[in-house]
Amino acid sequence: MSQWRPQTDLERLLDALAAELMAASDDDVRRASGPRGIAAAADEVRRVIDGVLGDPAEADAPRGVDAGLPPVAFLREHRARQH
């Protein structure tokens, strides 16, 4: 009889549960979360995303291109010059 390896079971289970979450339909999400729950969770995640990519609301101010700026800011300013 083979020995129980709980970590192997856990890995398989978490992979399967992650797949279930990814397969959840929008209706599943709505039923599980409710409109307020979705809005609140989405806002939380958007804040995390903005923490990496920056706030989209800041992306439109045209300025001169400065290669010394951090890369994403440089990219944004270059884009602004194209318009």
Next chain:
Amino acid sequence: MAPARTYQNKNWGRVRGGSRGAYISLVERFTERSGRQIVTVDNTTVDVARAIHALSSADLVRLKALARLWTRGQDGLAWSDVLHEAIARALGGARRWPPGVPIVAFLSGIMRSICEDQWRRDRREGRVLAREEDVAELGGADPAADPERALAAAQALAAVNELFAGDAMALKVIAGLADGLSPLEICRFYGLSERDYDTTRRRMRRALLRRGLIWSET
């Protein structure tokens, strides 16, 4: 030459960025064409940024639930930190976005990897220690396996079982998934109809989503 720039500019027009997002630096390059400076960006990175910004609210809920799933039981590792790091790695090129893989699945895979690395780091630094009596309680667990890891895994399995404690069919599906059985095998082994299996999975998804929204930070 106008065509190439036109194509790139379409990408730029959709990329949003702020001064804190320094992760694109690895894939930017500068070239001279007709004496004018041009910035080019790896399309994969641009695509990742664009795909993340295009995520729907429902996708963001899924992403949060996935982050919570991967970080459950990881003391000191918040779901938001793991998601932040996953996005940074995806944009930095540390992980390439394979063609055909949805962005949520791609980020989920990176989060899984980050949590696994964190577990190994904790163990190396001695932050994970199992008590002898707890390890002894594992009984049939493989003695060759890492005892701390086996104990933590057993506790995590128990926590998942607890989540579905009131749902006998879900517990059967959970047990089958943990054993690596296919849906067909689970149905055969536990005597579930295809319809039972599908409705159980739907209940499980909703329970996981609800749990993903309310799980505590630690």
